[in-house]
Amino acid sequence: MSNDQLKQPALTVKNISKSFGGIQALKNVSFNINKGEVVALLGDNGAGKSTLVRCVSGIHPPDSGEILVNGTSARIDSPQDARDLGIETVFQDLAVIPEFDITANLFLNREVLSKNPLLRLFGWLDDKSMQATASRSLQRLNSRIPNLGEAINKLSGGQRQAVAIARAVNSGADVVIMDEPTAALGVEQSAQVNDLIKLISSQGVAVLLISHNMQHVMETCDRAVVLLRGESIADVRINEVSPRDLVGFITGAQRLSA
Known part of the structure; x- marks a missing residue:
């Protein structure tokens, strides 16, 4: 796959918002993942990561905003819709x-x-x-x-x-979403999973990785998107930040406009 093809967005979320009763779980979240790219989705518990994944994978319809798959606006009303569009989710x-x-x-x-x-x-x-x-x-x-x-x-x-x-x-699948794939694994098995992620991304698959393990994020991902209380506060290249920077974004000690 050429560099130009790899730069094409496989998945784009635009201004996604979602509320449950009086609780706003997501507020105008926007980012994209290019083909062959591994993007970490980071945030503390309750930051909105799971809600966003459920919106993209067809479990929860967003209240507003738009999801584009390979540059085309998509309506995802069910997990089967997501799979038909080439979005697969590997839950924990x-x-x-x-x-x-x-x-x-x-x-x-x-x-x-x-x-x-x-x-x-x-x-x-x-x-x-x-x-x-x-x-x-x-x-x-x-x-x-x-x-x-x-x-x-x-x-x-x-x-x-x-x-x-x-x-x-x-x-x-063009897009694979992975929810804490190394959470219950030892060091050697975690390394094997990271190798698998790198391998499928090298074959053009876009990967959205939810993880609390900063070491694995630093080793595996190209970019990180950070959610804080339902908002996207940072979208950074991994080679331009430190684990301490990422923790600062997650806790709210640092903030960077996405």
Whole structure:
């Protein structure tokens, strides 16, 4: 992908506002993520991060503002609308079924039916096709998972994240939103997940990363957008700030117009 293509916005939020009763969770939040860019979404608890993600992923409709996907204004009324537009969200609980194997989880609610018309009529699945696609998806991520038939509950935390990321990328996502992907992982597994994020961004996928881990943000992200009490107060390049600066923005000790 050329540099010019990478500079094109994959996701733009413009003046997004959202209230719940008398509480304003978001107020005129605006930023964009370019193709192949990793942007951290930072903020203390209650800053509005989860609400913004739910607006973009189709769980909550914003009260006002606009969301653009690949430069085109989009209406996102449901999670399926978001997925159809190429926006995938990997939530902290990963939304996997622990007893199912890797292939079944990769195609959860997106199963491929048999090409045989009669078998298709009875809902038979094309297991070979799904296994081949699953294998390619995990190879694309340089995954260390040896057996696609392994149940998710037998995998490490890092491997489970790899499956969740592969599911998002496998669906052809242009934008992947990740909610605290390393929160419950050790140092080595966190490093593996960071490598996966860098890999998919190098392939042109835009990543919005919610994290409280400043070290991982500094190592993985290109930019950071900081929310404070529902407002965007900073949009900075990571190579131009320190972890202390980011903490200052998060706590409100520092402020920079987004």
